[in-house]
Amino acid sequence: MPTTKIFGTESAANKAIGGIPTIHYFDFLSRGRGQVVRLMLIDAGAAYKDVRYSFDEYPEQKQTGVIAKMNPTGNVPIVEMPDGKILTQSYPILRHWSRLFGAYDGKTEEEKYFADVICDIVIDWRTLFLAAFFSANKAEDYPKHKSGKRKHFLDALERHLKSNDLSSRGPFVIGKEITYADLVLFQIMHDEELTRDGKKELQNYPRLAQLASAVEGRPNVKAFLESDAYLG
Template structure:
């Protein structure tokens, strides 16, 4: 059986999105596409239910229930009252609109937030393909040497040169967006936020963004709590 835990107390943010979201995802520590949904919940002060499946029990859930909830049979999946929400980045954008935050105010800001998110989606696809391949020792090594630097350099240049990003630490300068959480999460999962930011030493603007996300009061508290699993 999956483990289910409820975190937080329902808040005005929960009223804004219509209730307490029930996040279904793999039991993969504090990593993956499902984790960034948890991260938004933590930052926004949303109470949420965390439903985690071991990799052994997931096939049974997929066969018996998941395809009725999501025809693609994939996680993460969020249940919210009578709604079934799928696709992690669409869920983030949906919550952002309901909360009136995390996506920018002008069309230019919303566009730029989407741009950074879409770059990270491409990056994560390459990361997952390399890290979970049968020949991981070679494919992940090749990825770290050749593929990851392309994304790091490109994102660094975007953030240090685009007018929207140069006024502060976040993608939108002074305002946090869902793109900051998405970018933070891939850096975390790819072991770039650990060891004193050693993996980001050549990318000071990205390191600045990582620090800014981790210093958000609710995120900082989360990272120091037993809800954070590494």
């Protein structure tokens, strides 16, 4: 059976998005596409209900269970809203909530575009990361990924952030204001364990390290990372 917990206290942020959402996702520590959905709610100060499925029980849920009933693709995360609306696909959920919050999405078309660019790069990176991490031959495939494709994406993102006029204004993707793209980028760096041990694996990527530190330093995120709710 999936585990269910409620985190946070209902706030104005919940009112903005239509109440307390229920997030259906894997029991995958504080990682993955579903975690970045939680992370936005945490940063915004919104309460949420967290339903976690083990990897063993997920196939049945995907075939005939509650997940199959809520999402035709059988994929998670799935967000259930109090009015019965079902939200699917991580990054569209983030963009949708950004518009409802009136934040996290940039103010100008240039800012919105660049946030989307960074997010799309991370989507490509995450696809390759998951293929290597969950490979039947992980012992060989994941080290190859780290020295190959992962390095390629780190190099590209570092260059983007260093060369873009918006990024030069502050620690985040578009400067001083955080966007959903910062959360997406932070989450993949976290999941690849690049934010551990003083970010030593980001020592050749100072701009990415700066962004990760800026996300970690946000009050609600910092409190979460120091709490029992953070599972690693």
